[in-house]
Amino acid sequence: MGIDDIHNTGLCLGLGIGCLVMQENFLQPNKSSLKHDQFLPSLSLGPSHDMHRSFVKFDSWKVHGELVDLHQRRASSLSLIEVSSFSNSSVKRERDLGGEEVELERVHSRVSDEDEEGSPRKKLRLSREQSAILEDSFKEHNTLNPKQKQDLAEQLNLRPRQVEVWFQNRRARTKLKQSEVDCELLKKCCETLTEENKRLHKELQELKSLKVTAYYMQLPATTLTMCPSCKKVDNGGEGPSASSTFTIRQKSHFFTPFTHPSAAC
DNA sequence: CGATAGTCTTAGTTTACATCA
DNA sequence: TGTGATGTAAACTAAGACTAT
Structure with missing residues (x-):
């Protein structure tokens, strides 16, 4: 039984409201307390990232100061952050939040494929410490402004491009995980509707037979x-x-x- | 007000590496 | 111990949205 079958039951409205109420509750969280690693289940089938996107953008601007403190604290507790850069990069200037220019490393795709010797790129493996700091940062805000990116890169001895890519991939993983959760919820909803449909069909049959009996008994x-x-x-x-x-x-x-x-x- | 360039994000893909049978 | 299959994550590409000029 697929999603299409839910519509065919003729009962999806009543039960669907239950689902919608649940969805509504999930989609209207207290945003100020929402943690990025605690994603709320949602039955939304449409593109829903716009709202979330605008929210996290705001969040990333707001908590910037706290982020730096967090990372400084974390880094100070670590004995060593490994150096994990392999590739060349070109330098470009990017504008910071306030319009001032910050010198940032800017990696262009093909350039980063080769190291100084011109050999094929080596794949970076982030150390545990680096991953932990990136995770901490992601919990604070899942997007970065240029200044945050630069700070994080310096702290981790990575190129800003590497930090940027890590955040991109991290967002993708989060979204994938959330999709799996949504899928499970939809499955359960579907099962519930199927059971309800069966039950109602059975009742209908009983009522029909009752009606026929009554007719013949006048x-x-x-x-x-x-x-x-x-x-x-x-x-x-x-x-x-x-x-x-x-x-x-x-x-x-x-x-x-x-x-x-x-x-x- | 439309054109353009620059930046950022997402979705999809490629690729290097780790693990396991 | 070597090897192929498989999974994971870093890195890349293309396209679209948005903004400043």
């Missing part, structure tokens, strides 16, 4: 509106048109009462 139509939960009989129906009376009452009376029988009576 019982009054009002008998058919008896609630199966509380056994009360609704006397409101009148006239010989047993089937139409029953149909209308079935929809209004029997749909929710199975989950909340007392509320129906």
Whole structure:
């Protein structure tokens, strides 16, 4: 049973609201307390990164000062940060937040493929310390402004380009993980709907057989509106048109009462 | 107000390295 | 111990959005 089948159940609206409520709660977190490593489940199928993107952009500007402190503290506790750069780079000037220019290393793709000897690039493996500091930084904000990038690169003995790439890949991994979580939620939602659909089909069959029995026994139509939960009989129906009376009452009376029988009576 | 260049991000891909059967 | 398959992560590319000039 796929997602398309959910729409075919004819029941997805009611249960879908449950999902939407859940989604709404997930998508409206208290943003100021949201941690980047605690991603909230979401059933959103559309592109949802725009809101998140604008949020993290704001966040990265806001906490810049704290970030530097955090990293300085962390680095001071480490005995050694390995030097892990392999490739050449060209130098370019990038504008900082305030418009002042900061000299940054700028790596152009093909240049970085070769080291000084012109041999093919060696693949960098970040040390544990480097990874830990990058993770800490990512928890603070998952994007970097040029100044933050430069500071982090200096602290880690990496090129700014390497820091930038690490953040790009880290964001991609986070997104992938979140997709997996979303997928699991959708699966569970689908299973729930399938069960509900089966149950309702079964009830429908029972009601249909009850109706046929009543017709052949020539019982009054009002008998058919008896609630199966509380056994009360609704006397409101009148006239010989047993089937139409029953149909209308079935929809209004029997749909929710199975989950909340007392509320129906 | 439209054109252009520069920057940044994402999605997808390639590639080097580590691990395991 | 050597080797191929596989997974992971660093690095790259292309395209689109946005902004400043």
